[in-house]
Amino acid sequence: QVQLVESGGGLVQAGGSLRLSCAASGGTFSSYLMGWFRQAPGKEREFVAVIARSGGSTDYADSVKGRFTISRDNAKNTGYLQMNSLKPEDTAVYYCAATVGYYRDYRSIDYWGQGTQVTVSS
Numbered sequence: 731q732v733q734l735v736e737s738g739g740g741l742v743q744a745g746g747s748l749r750l751s752c753a754a755s756g757g758t759f760s761s762y763l764m765g766w767f768r769q770a771p772g773k774e775r776e777f778v779a780v781i782a783r784s785g786g787s788t789d790y791a792d793s794v795k796g797r798f799t800i801s802r803d804n805a806k807n808t809g810y811l812q813m814n815s816l817k818p819e820d821t822a823v824y825y826c827a828a829t830v831g832y833y834r835d836y837r838s839i840d841y842w843g844q845g846t847q848v849t850v851s852s
Contacts, residue, residue, distance in 0.1 A: 739846030752826030768822035
């Protein structure tokens with residue numbers, strides 16, 4: 731139904747910034763909540779951020795509040811995650827996600843991107 735492709739990951743120094751993009755195709759992008767999860771090796775996939783269908787409301791994990799900003803441009807079928815003040819503990823594979831319902835639990839997500847690696851060096 732919906733295909734998601736992330737981009738923008740890479741290596742960055744602690745304190746630096748990175749912007750991830752999520753390009754959507756198929757379905758109607760504006761019909762879905764769009765969010766980001768991340769997963770480090772050996773750990774569960776964890777919620778990072780989500781944005782409402784219209785872009786009017788957002789929610790963030792406590793660990794990224796004040797540092798990350800999620801946004802979306804429905805006209806471009808694209809979501810974004812602006813990551814500032816990056817820390818080594820932010821290192822993970824970041825996944826774009828879309829869902830019509832509950833968003834905090836990765837098991838409830840309807841669609842996933844392939845993931846993009848973010849590595850923050852100290």
